[in-house]
Amino acid sequence: MSADPLIRVENVSFSYNAEGGNPIHALNNVTLQIQKGEYLVIVGHNGSGKSTLAKHLNALLTPTAGDVWVNGWNTKDKDHTLDVRKTVGMVFQIPDNQIVATIVEEDVAFGPENLGVPREILEQRVTDALAIVGLEDCRKRAPHMLSAGQKQRVAIAGIIAMEPACIVLDESTAFLDPVGRDGVLQAVRKLHQKGTTVVAITHFMHEAVEGERVAVMDHGQIVMQGTPREVFSHVAELQELQLDVPQVTALSNAMHRRLPDFPWDLITVDEVVSTVQRLDRRGSAPRWP
Amino acid sequence: MAVENGAPIIKVNNLHHNYLRGTPLEVVALKGVDMEIFPGEAVGIIGRAGAGKSTVVQHFNGLIRPREPGKVIVDGLDLSDPTVNIKELRQRVGLVFQYPEDQLFERLLGDDIAFGPRKMGVPFAELRPRVQWAMEMVGLDFETFKDRYTFSLSGGEKRKAAIAGVLALKPKVLILDESTSGVDPRSRKDLLGRIRCLHEEHGMTVIFVSPNMEDMAGLVNKIFVMADGRTVMSGSTREIFAQREQLLEYGLGVPQVTEVMHELKARGYSANLSVLSVEEAEAELWKILSS
Amino acid sequence: MEDFEFLRNVTIGQYLPGDSFVHRLDPRTKMTVMILMVLPITFTLSYLANLLLVLVCLGFVALSGISVKYILSGVKPALGMITILALMQLFFYGDTYVPANMQIVTLFHWGIFHVTNGSVQLVFVSIMRFLSLLFLASLLTNTTTTTGLTHATEDMLRPFAFLKVPAHELSLVLTIALRFVPILAEQLETIMKAQASRGADMGSGGKLQFIQTTRQVVVLVVPLFINAFQRAEDLVLAMESRCYTGSAGRTRLVHLHMTRTDLLTIFVVAVFAVGILIVPFPV
Numbered sequence: 035m036s037a038d039p040l041i042r043v044e045n046v047s048f049s050y051n052a053e054g055g056n057p058i059h060a061l062n063n064v065t066l067q068i069q070k071g072e073y074l075v076i077v078g079h080n081g082s083g084k085s086t087l088a089k090h091l092n093a094l095l096t097p098t099a100g101d102v103w104v105n106g107w108n109t110k111d112k113d114h115t116l117d118v119r120k121t122v123g124m125v126f127q128i129p130d131n132q133i134v135a136t137i138v139e140e141d142v143a144f145g146p147e148n149l150g151v152p153r154e155i156l157e158q159r160v161t162d163a164l165a166i167v168g169l170e171d172c173r174k175r176a177p178h179m180l181s182a183g184q185k186q187r188v189a190i191a192g193i194i195a196m197e198p199a200c201i202v203l204d205e206s207t208a209f210l211d212p213v214g215r216d217g218v219l220q221a222v223r224k225l226h227q228k229g230t231t232v233v234a235i236t237h238f239m240h241e242a243v244e245g246e247r248v249a250v251m252d253h254g255q256i257v258m259q260g261t262p263r264e265v266f267s268h269v270a271e272l273q274e275l276q277l278d279v280p281q282v283t284a285l286s287n288a289m290h291r292r293l294p295d296f297p298w299d300l301i302t303v304d305e306v307v308s309t310v311q312r313l314d315r316r317g318s319a320p321r322w323p
Numbered sequence: 324m325a326v327e328n329g330a331p332i333i334k335v336n337n338l339h340h341n342y343l344r345g346t347p348l349e350v351v352a353l354k355g356v357d358m359e360i361f362p363g364e365a366v367g368i369i370g371r372a373g374a375g376k377s378t379v380v381q382h383f384n385g386l387i388r389p390r391e392p393g394k395v396i397v398d399g400l401d402l403s404d405p406t407v408n409i410k411e412l413r414q415r416v417g418l419v420f421q422y423p424e425d426q427l428f429e430r431l432l433g434d435d436i437a438f439g440p441r442k443m444g445v446p447f448a449e450l451r452p453r454v455q456w457a458m459e460m461v462g463l464d465f466e467t468f469k470d471r472y473t474f475s476l477s478g479g480e481k482r483k484a485a486i487a488g489v490l491a492l493k494p495k496v497l498i499l500d501e502s503t504s505g506v507d508p509r510s511r512k513d514l515l516g517r518i519r520c521l522h523e524e525h526g527m528t529v530i531f532v533s534p535n536m537e538d539m540a541g542l543v544n545k546i547f548v549m550a551d552g553r554t555v556m557s558g559s560t561r562e563i564f565a566q567r568e569q570l571l572e573y574g575l576g577v578p579q580v581t582e583v584m585h586e587l588k589a590r591g592y593s594a595n596l597s598v599l600s601v602e603e604a605e606a607e608l609w610k611i612l613s614s
Numbered sequence: 615m616e617d618f619e620f621l622r623n624v625t626i627g628q629y630l631p632g633d634s635f636v637h638r639l640d641p642r643t644k645m646t647v648m649i650l651m652v653l654p655i656t657f658t659l660s661y662l663a664n665l666l667l668v669l670v671c672l673g674f675v676a677l678s679g680i681s682v683k684y685i686l687s688g689v690k691p692a693l694g695m696i697t698i699l700a701l702m703q704l705f706f707y708g709d710t711y712v713p714a715n716m717q718i719v720t721l722f723h724w725g726i727f728h729v730t731n732g733s734v735q736l737v738f739v740s741i742m743r744f745l746s747l748l749f750l751a752s753l754l755t756n757t758t759t760t761t762g763l764t765h766a767t768e769d770m771l772r773p774f775a776f777l778k779v780p781a782h783e784l785s786l787v788l789t790i791a792l793r794f795v796p797i798l799a800e801q802l803e804t805i806m807k808a809q810a811s812r813g814a815d816m817g818s819g820g821k822l823q824f825i826q827t828t829r830q831v832v833v834l835v836v837p838l839f840i841n842a843f844q845r846a847e848d849l850v851l852a853m854e855s856r857c858y859t860g861s862a863g864r865t866r867l868v869h870l871h872m873t874r875t876d877l878l879t880i881f882v883v884a885v886f887a888v889g890i891l892i893v894p895f896p897v
Contacts, residue, residue: 092855116859119856119857123856124852126852131845131849132848132852134790135789136760136761136792137759137760144856144858147867148857148858148859150864153865177793178793
């Protein structure tokens with residue numbers, strides 16, 4: 035494990051006044067460390083504070099109490115806001131509302147253009163970014179002709195082109211259909227393999243499987259942390275927190291109650307199938323149609 | 324004009340449609356769609372993006388009119404006839420779009436939900452009970468929410484309000500065109516439960532378009548599969564999801580537990596492919612393992 | 615019957631891909647040509663000169679491969695209004711408008727209706743001017759991508775930096791506006807369909823569709839504006855996250871290149887435009 039975490043969230047609280055003057059305490063004394071190169075997934079129902087926390091990671095919001103340190107810089111330090119945002123890139127929920135230009139390659143170039151990247155390198159950055167998200171063929175197309183999933187990948191490419199150390203995806207698959215979601219998850223996986231730190235915020239439990247570590251939020255606090263399997267095993271608690279588990283996990287839970295040998299924390303179709311085969315071999319011979 | 328017993332409430336024959344006809348940007352959306360939907364059914368339409376699902380359902384309430392030789396007959400009304408009373412049709416067939424909260428415009432929530440019935444000529448005295456009923460159906464407490472500012476509500480509440488706005492028309496047919504996308508899983512489950520209630524207890528014919536196969540399996544009895552502007556498969560939910568290979572060819576999947584059964588069958592087990600829910604899968608796995 | 619496909623009628627602004635001579639010109643050339651042509655179009659009054667201008671513009675259209683029928687179809691929704699205006703010019707401008715070098719000859723007089731050779735000329739010249747401008751505008755936007763247009767605008771405004779003209783910011787505003795026009799148009803179409811589905815009257819056809827009550831318009835305008843503002847808020851967050859801080863220190867991916875053909879085209883058009891303005895036409 036490397037020495038210093040890339041991002042340190044220390045005792046962060048965040049409150050604001052809603053319409054009608056009632057103060058909303060979105061974050062309540064949150065402490066979290068994000069190591070370089072890890073894939074962290076933050077889950078929680080709507081209103082748990084997960085999006086608010088995400089916006090603290092790139093200084094879009096600063097804490098009302100506590101500190102957020104990104105690569106040694108404090109996000110409250112206005113002199114280093116650009117440095118923070120160069121280090122931590124963010125992709126948002128609605129694909130259309132992130133794309134500025136009317137042609138894909140120019141939108142991908144927008145970020146590095148802002149950073150003053152010299153022209154010779156700009157082309158290469160755009161090419162590399164589009165390759166990672168698998169959209170080389172769409173380079174000269176107009177964004178509004180693309181599917182939602184493709185648009186979201188364009189947005190991701192736009193962040194990749196800035197070469198950040200960390201990418202935060204704030205519910206980036208919420209408005210995508212299953213095909214679009216797969217495309218995005220694939221692109222993110224590739225990015226993580228190249229060494230980029232990934233922080234994915236989602237309310238889809240089956241996406242939590244992608245991460246190495248899962249943090250569950252509720253009422254502005256982190257209430258559970260661990261590997262996906264560890265977290266999923268607490269099905270009852272998760273359901274209390276208004277979260278869902280994938281069908282196969284609910285199934286393995288139910289099977290576990292009937293057959294103690296059946297693991298309760300399976301998360302993919304393959305795992306269920308292999309388990310059935312394994313248990314069946316131990317018993318009688320497999321049944322043939 | 325009502326429908327005689329045994330006749331479909333929606334009948335679609337050889338339906339074609341082109342968008343932006345007569346311009347250089349013309350695109351063919353439907354290439355001959357056939358469908359029959361009977362009163363009281365819960366029907367699902369699945370297909371990849373661009374298959375034509377939204378185009379088809381927008382014919383059901385007259386937003387798009389059929390061109391020769393296509394025919395669309397809804398609740399006895401022939402939509403090729405230009406004298407058809409479209410407003411009457413739209414009271415009987417309620418269409419909820421994707422992100423329906425985008426249609427909200429009134430300052431006070433109760434007013435927005437009352438908009439539809441008001442436009443349909445519902446007498447003033449009946450408006451309040453209508454709105455109350457619609458709000459209860461979606462789970463928004465009448466007294467708490469009727470005077471709230473529409474735009475101060477959360478996303479989930481706005482969505483419910485928009486759906487209530489269509490329910491307040493008391494339609495015979497309710498169409499939901501991807502109206503459950505973008506909400507968190509818990510809210511989606513809640514919404515589906517309420518739609519199930521409207522179908523089972525209030526006898527509404529429900530047409531459900533969604534990319535989520537698990538939701539489909541839990542709600543509809545019959546499914547139409549669309550691809551490239553045509554209906555390519557149709558049958559009961561169990562029949563359709565038992566044909567995974569066919570569905571894969573059309574870029575579609577099956578519910579996760581059904582997937583488990585298909586995989587087990589591929590490995591030589593006599594797994595029942597018409598399993599649709601976790602409970603049924605549990606029973607099936609138990610059957611397999613306890614013998 | 616309702617028509618929700620109004621995108622169909624918008625021909626100006628719609629980029630139609632192609633590989634013609636006009637398509638390949640630098641967008642700055644096309645803009646310059648348009649500006650140069652607007653001068654004679656605006657200031658010449660003679661029948662012959664305007665006819666020549668229309669024919670030249672038609673020539674450009676032919677060079678571009680864009681169908682004339684398509685361009686003219688964009689006028690259809692406005693045809694009623696145009697006819698009314700033309701008739702008003704014909705009947706009521708008779709004694710106020712006569713070209714400088716002509717005598718007033720009354721052709722028809724009845725009460726307030728006063729048709730002279732001047733007003734007839736006005737009507738014909740106006741129609742020809744309208745056609746020339748329509749062809750030029752469609753030509754520019756139908757053969758140039760939106761990015762071409764915005765980069766050309768930025769480049770052409772840059773020399774005015776000493777006047778504190780924010781070239782980059784203006785071009786970015788233009789880019790974002792162009793980017794969101796199709797999005798908001800689709801959004802409007804969806805909102806119209808949703809409200810129509812609830813029983814709202816969406817102007818059931820007819821040429822007088824533009825006469826709507828405020829109430830009907832609120833049903834569309836409020837959701838559309840709310841939507842637009844939400845998108846704007848989101849866009850701001852996205853742009854800030856991508857370190858946008860204005861034009862200072864920015865580099866650019868795309869650079870436009872003028873070729874010899876471009877310079878030649880501009881020269882020829884300039885000569886032609888000046889010629890039209892100077893040459894005394896008999897009619």
